[in-house]
Amino acid sequence: MSALPAPSPTALDAGLVQDLRAVFGDRLHLGEAMRAQHGGSEAHFNTVLPDAVVFARSTEEVVAAVKACVARDTPIIAYGAGTSIEGNTTPVKGGVTIDLSQMDQILQVNPEDFDVTVQAGVRREQLNEHLRDQGLFFPIDPGANATIGGMAATRASGTNAVRYGTMREAVLSLRVVTPDGRDIRTARRARKSAAGYDLTRLFIGSEGTLGIITEVTLRLHGIPEAILSAVCSFDTIQGAVDTVVQSIQLGVPLARVEILDDVQMRASNAWSGLDYPEATTLFFEFHGSERYVQEQVETVSELAQGNGGSAFRWSNLPEEREALWKARHEAYYAAIGLRKGAVGWPTDVCVPIGRLAECIAQTKQDLEAASIPAPILGHVGDGNFHVVFVLDPNNPAEAAEAEVLNARLVRRALDMDGTCTGEHGIGLGKQDWLVEEMGEGVEVMRTLKRAIDPNNLFNPGKIFAF
CATH class of the missing domain: 3.40.462.10 (FAD-linked oxidases, C-terminal domain)
Structure with a gap:
């Protein structure tokens, strides 16, 4: 339960505030209460306040926020339901938290293909309620009513994993905003592909350090x-x-x-x-x-x-x-x-x-x-x-x-x-143990991080230190 200093409430660049206000209007929050809500954790980690919170409603708004923050060397933290318990979303370097909970649209259900595409802020229970009438369900159940984007970012598992697998097996494709503001899709809806690197699995479990997940295409199953x-x-x-x-x-x-x-x-x-x-x-x-x-x-x-x-x-x-x-x-x-x-x-x-x-x-x-x-x-x-x-x-x-x-x-x-x-993921709590477990593999992870996020602005301080 080591203390982490809260950043100054005046740390955010005035020009950045103006740019964010132009995109988000009253969905930009600078007040301490909202910042504290996004700086805490379900578990024992101390609260650290971001400098601002914005509520995104589209991938395009996430792109705009990322470009504005990167231009001013400001850290960016993606936030879903806040149910992670290893300090995964704690803004240890301050910056702007992008709350994706209002990106809650179920975009496309393909019952004949047993898949669905959703925005990152869709909740697990919300999705299954929507699917029930079609005889389908999404089985990954981490316990909390987490967002689908957060579940992908932390490679969530849960009570059904023994039969249905984890988020690693459940995700077919992602839409991701990268640290340079690109809007990419990691794959199509096909059930298998040999087309280049497996970008989907690269972002699953990356805890928002490599990209911000804005849409997810998932495998579904028939209700037994x-x-x-x-x-x-x-x-x-x-x-x-x-x-x-x-x-x-x-x-x-x-x-x-x-x-x-x-x-x-x-x-x-x-x-x-x-x-x-x-x-x-x-x-x-x-x-x-x-x-x-x-x-x-x-x-x-x-x-x-x-x-x-x-x-x-x-x-x-x-x-x-x-x-x-x-x-x-x-x-x-x-x-x-x-x-x-x-x-x-x-x-x-x-x-x-x-x-x-x-x-x-x-x-x-x-x-x-x-x-x-x-x-x-x-x-x-x-x-x-x-x-x-x-x-x-x-x-x-x-x-x-x-x-x-x-x-x-x-x-x-x-x-x-x-x-x-x-x-649970690595977050803040198990960084030393990751090095113990993976050895030189962690340096490969650092190499990927440096290549994709050279300024270390996406959820800095998580998974490993530089």
């Missing part, structure tokens, strides 16, 4: 005939993870499978009004035909019972499923609710699934010996799990303890040939 959710408690973390691994090894196409440890279940029961045992628990969801879903449930239920699991509590009623996954989505807030006035420090790692049980078990031992609450939860189907350190913001010793615990967790994951972050 049957959807069934199930909950199962376990005596041990090992038993829960073994159930998931064995299910995947048998080829069961789990749509969702989430793990919540005993601490998280206690928090979620209290926060969401649930009545599940306070024990390590798996939340499942199965998709397919009625018969196929029943076969999946029977297979996984047998595996769970063999690994010390309880009988399944299951439901195919939409309202019950929605309540279950709403509780999972609110797990972060439930965790913080364990202590009045606390702040959360969420972290995540991802390891090969064969090492997952070992990694979680060793992490659990560390957390049980800690002085701070720290629930475990995660997307065990793809080897990704989270820890939320629940901290007293007025006690520096707790932040120091969390730092040590986080370092042990990430080191453990790297030693198991995993990654320092499965889905």
Whole structure:
């Protein structure tokens, strides 16, 4: 929780203010309240104010803002819903934040091709509401009602990743404004291409450091005939993870499978009004035909019972499923609710699934010996799990303890040939670990950054330092 100085409120060039006012009118904000709203984070990072905030409504307006800022050597930060938790949008060098949330138009649905093109500010839930009548849905579900552009910029994942993949697999094409003000498209709508460099994947996960995503073309999927959710408690973390691994090894196409440890279940029961045992628990969801879903449930239920699991509590009623996954989505807030006035420090790692049980078990031992609450939860189907350190913001010793615990967790994951972050991104929080993980690969990233953004104006200070 290191402090970062807020830039002076008078730092913005008067000529730049005039240029931005000409494009955005009253959608240019210089007041402290709006700037503070765009300088904070969902997590433990300190608020740093941008010098101005503009609300864009078109790619052309983004281009105009970029050209005006670059002409005056002013940093630019793209902003969606503000749900990222590694300080990904914190304006550490001040500058102008371009809020894309008003770019919320669904531009083109192609049901016969199972794809859709949207502006970057479209929210995940908004998109699925629009698609429902056509029998289609967009499966990537990071929990928060994030914007599609932000999800692409952070390479988001989530509860459905085990079956449907992540944003890396979901995105067909992007429209991007580059640091020199060019408006480019990274690909067409074809499902595959061998045409030159894969520019789409270059910008996915770049956290706004290489370009500002303004439109996204996404793969869609048909809404399954049957959807069934199930909950199962376990005596041990090992038993829960073994159930998931064995299910995947048998080829069961789990749509969702989430793990919540005993601490998280206690928090979620209290926060969401649930009545599940306070024990390590798996939340499942199965998709397919009625018969196929029943076969999946029977297979996984047998595996769970063999690994010390309880009988399944299951439901195919939409309202019950929605309540279950709403509780999972609110797990972060439930965790913080364990202590009045606390702040959360969420972290995540991802390891090969064969090492997952070992990694979680060793992490659990560390957390049980800690002085701070720290629930475990995660997307065990793809080897990704989270820890939320629940901290007293007025006690520096707790932040120091969390730092040590986080370092042990990430080191453990790297030693198991995993990654320092499965889905949160690097942002401010894991830059040193990126160097540890990627080695000379980070210098290649720096080379790309220098080539595309030589003045380091797009979201400076993120992912790595120069």
